[in-house]
Amino acid sequence: MTPHTASGIEIVHLSHAFAGRKVLDDISLSIEEGTSVALLGPNGAGKTTLMNILCALIKPDSGRVMLDGVDLARQPDAIRRRIGAVFQDPSLDTRLTAWENLEFNGLVYGLPRRERARRIDEVLDLVELGDWRDEIVKGFSGGMKRRLEIARALMHQPRILFLDEPTVGLDPQTRARIWSYLEHLRTHRNLTQLITTHYVEEVAGHDRICIIDRGKLLANGTPEELRARHGTSMIRCMPRDAETEAALRAAYPDIRSLAGGRLGVALASPDMLDAFLATYGTRLRQIQIDEPSLETVFLSLTGRELRDRAPGDDTAAGVGEQAI
Amino acid sequence: MRTPRPIRQSRRWLPGAINILVVAALLFAATFLPPDTSLGEVRRSGTLRVCVPQSAAPLVTGDPAAPGYDIEVLQHLAERLGLRLALNINPAIGRDFNPRNWRLTRAQCAVIAGGVVDSAATRGFLQLLPTGVETGWAAIVPPGEALGPVGTAAVLPGSQGLDRLALSGFLRENGIRTLAARAPGDLVAALETGAADIAISDRFTIATLALDEDARILWLPEPPFARFPLAFGLWKGDLTLRRALRDAMDAMGRDGTLASIAERYGLDGGPEDAADIGELFG
Amino acid sequence: MNDLIPLARGLYGIWLREVMRAVRDRGQLIGGVSRPLIWLLILGIGLNPYFRGEVYGEVRFVIPYTYLQFLFPAVIVLNIMYTSILFAVSVIWDREFGFLRAILVSPVPRGLILLGKILGGSTIATAHGGLVLILARFADITLSWSQVGLALLLMFGLSFGLTSFGVILAARVRSFEGFGVFSNTIILPLYFCSSSIFPLDPSLTRAQTAALYPEWLVFLVEINPITYAVDALRGVLINFHQFDPRLGPAVIIGLAVAFFFIAWLDFRRR
Ligand SMILES: Nc1ncnc2c1ncn2[C@@H]1O[C@H](COP(=O)(O)OP(=O)(O)O)[C@@H](O)[C@H]1O
Ligand SMILES: [Mg+2]
Numbered sequence: 002m003t004p005h006t007a008s009g010i011e012i013v014h015l016s017h018a019f020a021g022r023k024v025l026d027d028i029s030l031s032i033e034e035g036t037s038v039a040l041l042g043p044n045g046a047g048k049t050t051l052m053n054i055l056c057a058l059i060k061p062d063s064g065r066v067m068l069d070g071v072d073l074a075r076q077p078d079a080i081r082r083r084i085g086a087v088f089q090d091p092s093l094d095t096r097l098t099a100w101e102n103l104e105f106n107g108l109v110y111g112l113p114r115r116e117r118a119r120r121i122d123e124v125l126d127l128v129e130l131g132d133w134r135d136e137i138v139k140g141f142s143g144g145m146k147r148r149l150e151i152a153r154a155l156m157h158q159p160r161i162l163f164l165d166e167p168t169v170g171l172d173p174q175t176r177a178r179i180w181s182y183l184e185h186l187r188t189h190r191n192l193t194q195l196i197t198t199h200y201v202e203e204v205a206g207h208d209r210i211c212i213i214d215r216g217k218l219l220a221n222g223t224p225e226e227l228r229a230r231h232g233t234s235m236i237r238c239m240p241r242d243a244e245t246e247a248a249l250r251a252a253y254p255d256i257r258s259l260a261g262g263r264l265g266v267a268l269a270s271p272d273m274l275d276a277f278l279a280t281y282g283t284r285l286r287q288i289q290i291d292e293p294s295l296e297t298v299f300l301s302l303t304g305r306e307l308r309d310r311a312p313g314d315d316t317a318a319g320v321g322e323q324a325i
Numbered sequence: 326m327r328t329p330r331p332i333r334q335s336r337r338w339l340p341g342a343i344n345i346l347v348v349a350a351l352l353f354a355a356t357f358l359p360p361d362t363s364l365g366e367v368r369r370s371g372t373l374r375v376c377v378p379q380s381a382a383p384l385v386t387g388d389p390a391a392p393g394y395d396i397e398v399l400q401h402l403a404e405r406l407g408l409r410l411a412l413n414i415n416p417a418i419g420r421d422f423n424p425r426n427w428r429l430t431r432a433q434c435a436v437i438a439g440g441v442v443d444s445a446a447t448r449g450f451l452q453l454l455p456t457g458v459e460t461g462w463a464a465i466v467p468p469g470e471a472l473g474p475v476g477t478a479a480v481l482p483g484s485q486g487l488d489r490l491a492l493s494g495f496l497r498e499n500g501i502r503t504l505a506a507r508a509p510g511d512l513v514a515a516l517e518t519g520a521a522d523i524a525i526s527d528r529f530t531i532a533t534l535a536l537d538e539d540a541r542i543l544w545l546p547e548p549p550f551a552r553f554p555l556a557f558g559l560w561k562g563d564l565t566l567r568r569a570l571r572d573a574m575d576a577m578g579r580d581g582t583l584a585s586i587a588e589r590y591g592l593d594g595g596p597e598d599a600a601d602i603g604e605l606f607g
Numbered sequence: 608m609n610d611l612i613p614l615a616r617g618l619y620g621i622w623l624r625e626v627m628r629a630v631r632d633r634g635q636l637i638g639g640v641s642r643p644l645i646w647l648l649i650l651g652i653g654l655n656p657y658f659r660g661e662v663y664g665e666v667r668f669v670i671p672y673t674y675l676q677f678l679f680p681a682v683i684v685l686n687i688m689y690t691s692i693l694f695a696v697s698v699i700w701d702r703e704f705g706f707l708r709a710i711l712v713s714p715v716p717r718g719l720i721l722l723g724k725i726l727g728g729s730t731i732a733t734a735h736g737g738l739v740l741i742l743a744r745f746a747d748i749t750l751s752w753s754q755v756g757l758a759l760l761l762m763f764g765l766s767f768g769l770t771s772f773g774v775i776l777a778a779r780v781r782s783f784e785g786f787g788v789f790s791n792t793i794i795l796p797l798y799f800c801s802s803s804i805f806p807l808d809p810s811l812t813r814a815q816t817a818a819l820y821p822e823w824l825v826f827l828v829e830i831n832p833i834t835y836a837v838d839a840l841r842g843v844l845i846n847f848h849q850f851d852p853r854l855g856p857a858v859i860i861g862l863a864v865a866f867f868f869i870a871w872l873d874f875r876r877r
Contacts, residue, residue: 056708057712058708058711058712078714078716081712081713081714082714084712086708086712088705088708088709090705091704091705092704092705092706092707092708092709093706093709094624094628094704094706095704096628096631097624097627097628098337101337101624101627104620105620105621105623105624106709107620108616108617108619108620108621108623109616109617109620109621109710109713109714109715110613110617110713110714111612111613111614111616111617111714112613112616113616153709337627338630340630340631341627341630341631342630344630344631344633344636345630345636348636348639348640348738349738349741351640352640352643352644352738352739352741352742353741355644355648355742355745356741356742356744356745358648358745360648360651360652360655360675360745361652361655361656424663425662425663427663428662429662429663430661430662430663431661431662437663448672450663451663452672452673452747558663560661561658561673561674562655562656562658562673562674564655564673564675564747567747568747
């Protein structure tokens with residue numbers, strides 16, 4: 002028997018490659034029961050691959066996964082009952098009604114009839130789709146479908162919930178609603194949650210944040226820890242001409258090239274900002290000064306911006322950019 | 326975005342059930358389409374032409390007062406379909422074993438009657454409408470005490486074309502002597518004089534005999550002996566005509582017409598089933 | 608025992624979804640109806656005069672049935688073939704639209720998922736074959752309940768095998784586009800080479816048959832497993848066999864077992 006050392010999620014030295022290309026590179030991560038962890042990473046970072054491995058859909062090349070104290074490789078069937086998953090891509094049968102989708106799920110998880118009826122009502126109420134139970138899913142909006150998928154993942158009362166980019170492509174109100182359901186579950190059900198996203202503004206409310214890029218786990222900690230450990234103030238600027246750019250690159254050897262011809266300079270101290278502005282303040286077309294935030298954490302760890310922004314936040318981000 | 330089509334949960338199966346019902350109804354309706362013109366042609370001419378042999382008692386007798394079972398049934402059928410019955414008497418039928426030599430064609434008749442046996446071989450050439458009577462070897466067992474071992478059997482092969490070789494072979498194998506009868510009366514005589522313990526002939530021949538009330542008539546059991554249901558033969562592919570005749574025939578069966586005709590020709594009831602060979606031959 | 612009930616529920620759920628989907632799918636139902644109507648009504652009636660008797664003792668094909676009766680069991684098989692093999696579309700649908708993952712993360716074992724799906728597909732195909740039985744009256748075939756029962760059993764066996772075959776195809780086809788080709792490259796050739804619309808006369812010896820038809824055609828008919836499925840159904844429905852009566856059920860069972868096994872191997876690998 003596998004010793005029940007710890008519940009929650011335990012990932013040890015996990016690696017996986019597709020056709021010789023490493024997609025997950027020696028990931029080790031331990032998540033305590035009842036906590037929620039956001040896995041933050043740009044597209045192609047390997048988040049979905051990790052999720053698929055955790056859901057036992059893919060066998061990893063090497064490494065070990067323990068879910069709720071059970072070894073995934075040894076007893077996948079025992080684990081399936083305890084996990085719920087919301088996939089990045091829709092996975093509902095759009096030709097059936099909401100109720101039928103849930104009924105199907107209840108059957109597949111072996112729930113007795115009365116139990117199914119009770120839980121269907123319960124989860125539909127939770128995601129506020131009670132009025133839509135007998136409608137064909139094809140006519141649902143993207144947000145409704147996603148909420149229904151969350152309801153489905155909760156129906157068999159899993160101990161661990163995986164959500165792969167649950168809010169991608171949704172409008173801000175729907176996203177807020179989804180986060181509030183998840184928050185509710187976390188506080189009321191002691192549900193362990195692993196949620197991937199590439200929207201940096203969505204991760205702050207989680208117990209822990211993991212940053213993943215190119216298959217490597219770069220950081221892991223509470224939001225405060227990450228800010229303290231990796232967060233630096235940043236100057237993001239766009240030089241007016243090539244001459245300025247050359248000068249900047251010479252002055253700051255660890256300067257980073259960002260998208261759109263912009264440059265990023267990490268600020269070691271407040272004095273540095275003054276010096277920077279004094280020298281280059283007039284030779285820039287655009288400048289933005291970021292306080293230490295998760296975004297700057299990500300930037301300083303990966304050398305890249307999280308370019309995709311959540312729809313609806315574009316304007317908010319735009320305001321932050323101060324044109325000089 | 327399309328507005329969702331509502332389905333009440335309690336009536337979840339309804340749309341599907343309606344679809345299935347519509348489909349089934351459609352198929353059922355299609356079965357009422359006439360598949361050919363055979364019935365239409367017969368109706369247009371107003372005559373049901375039937376090819377029959379000169380004589381095949383009791384199915385066809387040639388006696389206007391009692392023309393035979395098949396003829397009377399056909400008369401009723403024709404009447405029910407509003408047709409005139411026209412007999413085309415063909416002496417070749419029954420005389421020659423190969424039906425090809427009878428030279429029956431679609432132009433001569435729509436139905437062949439008077440002893441068409443319902444077998445796979447016949448079905449290869451005709452479609453059949455069973456008439457409810459069957460033939461085969463049958464035995465007359467004289468009344469009285471239980472039958473001892475049979476020493477002699479009186480046999481009249483009859484005109485039915487039953488397998489004589491199988492019968493004689495069987496009798497020989499079981500050490501039973503055969504007494505050949507020339508006429509139906511010889512069978513009765515052989516039993517009465519005690520010249521034979523048992524008399525064997527085809528079922529129709531036996532039906533014409535005047536027998537002792539207590540005499541038992543038994544089918545020779547199958548296997549090894551076969552029994553042959555008789556039928557009217559229709560040309561292959563004449564589906565509508567066959568269907569009309571079959572429906573009329575079914576109606577005659579239901580209202581008792583068929584039974585009363587059969588009774589008149591001694592074809593009702595019929596021989597009993599022997600339990601096995603042993604019961605018959607001791 | 609307590610472990611089996613939840614598994615049975617899972618199997619039932621997967622089966623039910625297929626059936627539910629199929630009865631709501633008007634397009635598929637229309638196909639299931641129009642095919643037998645076209646084949647039986649149009650082709651059957653159209654060719655009937657060419658097979659009818661003109662002179663007693665002379666028929667082109669000595670089969671103890673009318674052409675419509677002869678064609679009838681083959682049309683059932685045709686309907687089953689279409690529904691079963693095109694069941695692959697449902698499998699591809701599940702895969703392309705992500706529903707398969709929702710099933711795969713559930714505790715239902717892989718083999719049972721496959722079985723549930725194939726049973727669902729077989730049920731639909733059997734129903735489509737069964738629909739044709741409504742036309743029995745038209746083809747002048749009278750059926751007893753035991754004949755209907757036995758026929759449905761054979762149909763289910765055949766559906767199971769062919770549905771598994773559809774699943775195997777689905778595993779090898781990337782998208783829906785490739786699928787239209789199937790009906791032309793697989794279903795119709797198999798159907799036409801199954802002694803379905805012209806008989807290989809059983810009263811002829813093999814040499815005589817070969818004299819009537821070119822050797823290669825006889826060969827194609829004889830190696831086609833569908834031939835024996837049609838033969839088995841003819842045996843039940845019109846009591847007519849061209850081949851050894853044991854051959855039909857044996858081939859049907861063989862197909863079901865072999866194709867399910869291959870489908871299972873495929874499914875386990877993914
Ligand atoms: N089935 C697959 N076969 C080959 N490469 C794959 C497959 N799935 C994902 N990849 C590759 O693995 C990398 C990580 O993908 P993914 O896990 O989907 O990232 P994310 O979910 O973080 O966007 C990508 O470069 C992607 O192209
Ligand atoms: Mg992804």
